[in-house]
Amino acid sequence: MSGEAERKAATRQAAFAARKAAFAAGQGQAAELLADVLAAERGRVLAGYMPMRTEIDPLPAMAAHQGPVGVPVIIGAAQPLRFREWTPGCALETGAFGAQIPAEVAWVEPAVLIVPLLAFDARGYRLGYGGGFYDRTLEGLRARGPVLAIGFAFAAQEVEVVPIDATDQRLDMIVTEREVRRF
Numbered sequence: 001m002s003g004e005a006e007r008k009a010a011t012r013q014a015a016f017a018a019r020k021a022a023f024a025a026g027q028g029q030a031a032e033l034l035a036d037v038l039a040a041e042r043g044r045v046l047a048g049y050m051p052m053r054t055e056i057d058p059l060p061a062m063a064a065h066q067g068p069v070g071v072p073v074i075i076g077a078a079q080p081l082r083f084r085e086w087t088p089g090c091a092l093e094t095g096a097f098g099a100q101i102p103a104e105v106a107w108v109e110p111a112v113l114i115v116p117l118l119a120f121d122a123r124g125y126r127l128g129y130g131g132g133f134y135d136r137t138l139e140g141l142r143a144r145g146p147v148l149a150i151g152f153a154f155a156a157q158e159v160e161v162v163p164i165d166a167t168d169q170r171l172d173m174i175v176t177e178r179e180v181r182r183f
Helices: 003-025 030-039 059-064 133-144
Strands: 069-073 082-085 092-094 100-102 112-115 148-152 173-175 180-182
Touching: 030 059, 030 148, 030 173, 030 180, 069 100, 082 100, 112 133
Parallel strands: 112 148, 148 173
Antiparallel strands: 069 082, 092 100, 173 180
8 A cells, every 4th residue: 555545544644533523412403504505506517426425415405405406426436426316305316335325317417516424624625435436427527617515514524634635636725613714
């Protein structure tokens, strides 16, 4: 394992622990702050995610969005994500890695993404789970036009520096239970 890979692995391990502790403490005003940010994106296609384990929950903000909403679908290893249209109460099935995805196959292409993460830093970089799905997705979407990438996390998930490489995509903002920060 290279030095950079070792740093990412160590940062992921610490971030999982920080997120677990923050999750136990509660989500505070996170969903309300996220919904306020998304109000300015009314009518644009939004992609959120179905929270797993101790991820902060974007579902209330997704449900309040005034426009189409999708959730990610893993197509295959080293592939960008695609997004199935989601509505509150829609039929779900289990997708890759156990994530819930809409059973109906209606695809949407987002202009705004709520991005899950393990850690983030003050520069706007995020550390994900290591598959590179969001980095590939953001790179492809940004090549076609403007896309707003919003990291959604607990404030406790902030680290001094996220180890990055050339393929890592920067977030445009981060929303936590405490604040909204633009990069």
